[in-house]
Amino acid sequence: MNKWFYFNGMALLVITWKVMLYPGFPYIPVYIVFGFIGVLLIMMNWTRHAVFSTIRSSTDRQRKIKYANYSKKIIPYHRWIGTSALLVIIIHASFVISAYGYPITHLKFSSGLITGIVLSGMVISGWLRLIWPSKRKRLTHLYLGLTMFFLIVTHILL
Numbered sequence: 821m822n823k824w825f826y827f828n829g830m831a832l833l834v835i836t837w838k839v840m841l842y843p844g845f846p847y848i849p850v851y852i853v854f855g856f857i858g859v860l861l862i863m864m865n866w867t868r869h870a871v872f873s874t875i876r877s878s879t880d881r882q883r884k885i886k887y888a889n890y891s892k893k894i895i896p897y898h899r900w901i902g903t904s905a906l907l908v909i910i911i912h913a914s915f916v917i918s919a920y921g922y923p924i925t926h927l928k929f930s931s932g933l934i935t936g937i938v939l940s941g942m943v944i945s946g947w948l949r950l951i952w953p954s955k956r957k958r959l960t961h962l963y964l965g966l967t968m969f970f971l972i973v974t975h976i977l978l
Contacts, residue, residue: 824867861904864901868891938964
């Protein structure tokens with residue numbers, strides 16, 4: 821397995837742990853529910869990076885074929901899952917803003933805002949790759965994904 825499977829697994833454990841440690845658990849606010857659903861959709865799409873990294877780094881041909889077939893089944897839904905994640909995160913943000921206002925100086929809010937901007941760029945670059953594919957758009961999409969992974973973990977830990 822690739823190191824990204826482990827990073828994704830650890831991130832999901834941390835995210836689930838933070839949600840379960842919410843003081844009112846199991847009665848959690850709706851904005852946390854939407855945030856959790858959004859991050860699950862994002863992590864589902866981000867796991868494709870781990871699959872592609874495994875395909876590139878594996879020397880076992882059968883493993884490469886297995887992961888390539890898995891990825892081939894998911895690819896038609898990848899853009900729609902990412903777009904759905906963006907919509908869910910926008911709903912999450914609107915609930916947070918209606919509950920707390922617009923506290924731009926608060927680190928959790930600022931990190932969420934930056935993460936939302938990066939997610940928007942990621943979705944836009946993903947759709948643009950469908951229309952006009954290029955190496956620059958592919959790398960932009962990849963680097964935005966890497967940045968977003970670490971921003972999400974930072975946002976959750978704050």
